Amino acid sequence: MSTKEDRDRIDLLQGTLDLLILRTLLRGPAHGHAIAKAIEFNSADVLQVEQGSLYPALHRLIKRRWIAVEAGTSENNRRAKFYRLTAAGRRQLAVETSKWDKLAGAIARILRPAE
């Protein structure tokens, strides 16, 4: 099903998955399957994740009150559970993103020091 070779995939770190979920929800509430799709699409299938591992992460974020749950209907009028970012989640995302940027920058500098 995947078009890439297995060794090209990067296992998602737990914190990274949390960050990706928050990032996805920044664009508006979404249901579980849509979140999974969005993460797959945005990372161009590089960041492969078993879709199931989304759920422990969603619950972890709910417990931390970074996201909330609301009932709604999906595109084809089906019942669906929508996850939405809370104010606390938005703040957390800002903190995490800047951390991530710093880390990514640091890695980049290390990998290409002489540029």
Next chain:
Amino acid sequence: MFHRKRMLDELPQDIAEHLDRETEDNIARGMSPEEAGHAARRKFGNVRRVMEDTREVWIASWRDALWQDLRFAFRMLRKNPGFTIVAVLTLALGIGANTAIFSVVYSVLLKPLPFPDADRLVFVFDRLGQQSNTETGISFNNLQSLREHNSVFAAMTGAQQHQLTLIGYGDPLEVDTVVVTSDFFSVFEQQPLAGRLFLPDDSKEGAPATVIVSENLWRSVLHSDPAILGKSLSFDKHDYTVIGILPASFHFPKIKPANQIWIPLPQDPLFGPFMKFHGGHWLPVTARLKPGVSLAKAQAEMDTLSAELVRELPAENTGWLVRVRPLHQVLVGDVRTALIVLLAAVGLVLLIACANIANLLLSRATSRAREMAVRAALGAGRGRIIRQLLSETAVLGLFGAVAGILLGWWGVRALTVLLPESFPRLNAIHVDYFVLGFALLLSGLASVAFGLAPAFLVASSNPNTNLREGGARSGQSAAGRRARSVLAAAEIAIAVVLLMAAGLLLRSFSKLTAVNPGFDADHVLQALVSLPRFQYHTPQQWNAFCDALLARVQAQPGLQNSALVAPTPLSEGFINLGFDIVGDPVSSANTSRTADYVTISPGYFQVMAIPLLAGRAFDERDAASRPPVTIISSALARQYFPNQNPVGKQLIFANAPYPTVPHEIVGIVGDVRDANLGDDPKPMMYASMAQEPMPGALVVSRTTLDLAGATAAIRQQVAAIDKDLPVTDVFTMPEVLSDSVAQPRFRTLLLALFAAMALVLAAIGIFGVISYSVSRRTQEIGIRVALGASRAAILRLVSRETLALVVAGLAVGIPAALAASRLLGHLLFGVSASDPLTLAAVSLTLVAVAAVAAYLPMRRATRVDPLIALRHE
């Protein structure tokens, strides 16, 4: 919590919807429906593991925190082994003592008797007048009358007990014999293991002699003989047919569940003849209340029936009232007060133990205040810090509980060995789940009690101050210091209460044992010879035997000073009989006269060293053929012949085998405490054994021989007359005296032990507070010494603090002790509950112990080197 439940409940549905959407997407991409489903599930991963991982998200946090707390607590305790050992031992002592005493209280006072519907079993007895507190049995005639006319009892039975000798199975064996009326087993609602129980016909006159044996006797002595039913057993050389075996689970209260037999009352050689003796109050009666009948209603009916009994037999029943009490209460008797006092005492010991541990925790908490401040600064919430401290005390409490329960279990085993044999329900005492539950609950409560105070104190202290202050000096909040002092003072106060109680019991006990029993016990021994009633059935035979026995015993070297008596003072039973004074009949206004009856051979008063106050002692003149005579005690003379000379007056005993014969009073002797050392001497009347013999008697000898030698000589002489006669109940009189105070001795020892524990714990508490205070003030003391304060001045400084603790403790403790000792009630003998001497001794003891406890820290204070102290910071 709400989130968690709802989210987890909906998870399967969420996953199902997710899979549906993925499947639809796959179909849209052109997969077959089947392939699409498979692909969706593959991409999702293991559904079960996802659900487990999700559940874990919610559970993990508090479980991890708890585990972390416990592991940390364990590490902290291991880092301070001294503190941990002292705290765990202190708690173990408290829990152990409570577990042991509670298991006795539970088994004896709380657990119902081992009979069906045991709460409906009552004891029915006669009481002379309203005010008297002697409970006696009732006559067989009255039992019959009550049984016919009452409407409150489902069944009533009379039961007496003594021993018969089983012959034919090895050596002659004394078996505990319960002599019963036919309703006995209906009252206790028992079923036989084999055979049948007694029917009314077994108690009819002329019925064949029958016996029911206990399972124990059947299994041990009778070798589980499967054909025992229908066989004959020889008791006291008389044949009884075995009709049934009773299961080992049943045994008559008050007798050890060993070798018991049951026989119908008319078949009993000892008590059978008493059935026709309407004036005797000899048969203890047990009854079963009908369902729904209250004790009060039963008593009301007994009041009515008592009046009818008087109308029926006025001479025998005037003045007597039939009373009803719960059987459990009667069996437990006066042990209740002692047990409740002991339970209260161990409760107080546990309180002191908790106060001590709280004190230890407080001083540790103070030294850890900085650590806590750092934690708080790093973002630990107040609740989290309290939780961590509480989990430390919980681990401590758990260790204490385990050690305490082990100690308690061992204590119960020690108690059951040490308890006097007369202790009620002794064989029911053991540690069961209920007791274990109690111990665990107690440990939990104790942990919370000593854990909460320090936890809140630390959590409420200001982290900023603690961080600013230096390590050693941090957290010396006034609240903490006050809490520690209050705890130490409370320990002293509780110790005062316990010491006072123990002191009063000790004084009572020493007074009790110093009481003059009325005879000189030194070098006197006793041995019982009972005669088989079927072989020796006439008074003439008893007389001949007693004469021969006494003559033979007195002929032995060292046993010249011997006599016969029945019964001996302070032994199991005493015989209380009614009597009349010739020429001064009982008027309806005054109640019946009673006195304790003893039959003796000449020489008895000399052997026992009971002084003859007037008239003469018995001698060979008082033979069976001569006019009956009696000797009365000084108490009888005082009570019934005030301002008269009783010698020459005549008494008529209401005595079964020898009724209505006037006995001339020939002498007056000194009083003897025959029932109980703690009771005032009761009126007594002595009969001449030659005139009123019994089937057997006790040999009493004042001898320089040792017990073994004397017993061997007596056994030899008894065997020379009849080789089948057993000699039993061999004791020295000092042993008899000592056994008679076994229960007071026991409770006194226990309470003294608990008071000693309390004292040691309180001393540790004082030591803790003073040594902490000295170390806290090292710098101050250093400055004082540097400025020229003398050693004495420093000593005064520290001892003032100790004194303040002791004074505060005494100020609260003494009034509390005075109030508490009133609860000791009848346990006291010869001292008042507010005995000033005991109070003074207790106060002095505490001051002395406080001085000793404060000595080490005080010495350290006087040796403070100002240079070191000033650099202390």
